[in-house]
Amino acid sequence: AQSVSQHNHHVILSEAASLELGCNYSYGGTVNLFWYVQYPGQHLQLLLKYFSGDPLVKGIKGFEAEFIKSKFSFNLRKPSVQWSDTAEYFCAVIDPNDYKLSFGAGTTVTVRA
Amino acid sequence: GAVVSQHPSWVICKSGTSVKIECRSLDFQATTMFWYRQFPKQSLMLMATSNEGSKATYEQGVEKDKFLINHASLTLSTLTVTSAHPEDSSFYICSASHSAASGRLYQETQYFGPGTRLLVL
Numbered sequence: 365a366q367s368v369s370q371h372n373h374h375v376i377l378s379e380a381a382s383l384e385l386g387c388n389y390s391y392g393g394t395v396n397l398f399w400y401v402q403y404p405g406q407h408l409q410l411l412l413k414y415f416s417g418d419p420l421v422k423g424i425k426g427f428e429a430e431f432i433k434s435k436f437s438f439n440l441r442k443p444s445v446q447w448s449d450t451a452e453y454f455c456a457v458i459d460p461n462d463y464k465l466s467f468g469a470g471t472t473v474t475v476r477a
Numbered sequence: 478g479a480v481v482s483q484h485p486s487w488v489i490c491k492s493g494t495s496v497k498i499e500c501r502s503l504d505f506q507a508t509t510m511f512w513y514r515q516f517p518k519q520s521l522m523l524m525a526t527s528n529e530g531s532k533a534t535y536e537q538g539v540e541k542d543k544f545l546i547n548h549a550s551l552t553l554s555t556l557t558v559t560s561a562h563p564e565d566s567s568f569y570i571c572s573a574s575h576s577a578a579s580g581r582l583y584q585e586t587q588y589f590g591p592g593t594r595l596l597v598l
Contacts, residue, residue: 396585398586398587400589406591407570407589407590407591407592408521408570408572408589409589410586410588413586454520454521458585463509463574463585464523464526465511465523465572465585465587467520467521468520469519469520470519470520
């Protein structure tokens with residue numbers, strides 16, 4: 365299985381601030397990469413995904429992520445956060461050997477109004 | 478979008494009883510369904526992978542006789558927690574996978590259900 369690390373456990377920021385969440389994975393070959401979000405009391409929702417092509421992926425709600433193969437990274441960004449972005453964010457990677465989805469530990473993002 | 482439902486959303490049961498959780502893909506046929514467990518403030522832990530019409534594949538450390546999985550159709554998988562005990566109390570989440578072939582690597586996106594919170598007294 366993949367090893368996925370998310371650098372920040374808890375991020376606190378104010379509305380309109382920019383957000384960047386780090387994610388690194390271990391596999392050196394072709395991978396499928398995902399960011400999921402879990403709002404308080406809700407289920408996991410897909411924010412964006414990368415399979416191939418343009419390494420800069422745009423997702424829902426103004427989020428984007430950049431795949432940098434040389435750094436084994438897939439960092440999530442949003443230029444200006446809103447209070448409603450308060451949630452738990454999970455980076456995930458599919459292992460091409462067994463198609464299992466491995467999750468990072470998650471980053472709790474708290475946006476203060 | 479792809480919608481996955483789970484039923485029930487929460488259940489409280491007595492120790493020793495069995496609990497069945499259903500997972501349905503509502504608007505697509507899922508080639509594979511997955512069952513996860515999530516502990517408070519932690520990430521999801523994969524319990525088992527289920528393909529329609531075949532036996533589930535369990536992760537190391539997960540008791541297959543305790544967590545029975547049945548995948549009767551391309552839209553329904555069930556997880557039965559048999560003889561539940563308080564340590565089985567957790568948040569159980571299913572996901573359904575919709576795959577498209579792309580070269581040698583299948584592109585799988587998992588869509589998650591809302592989860593079932595189980596409390597065993």
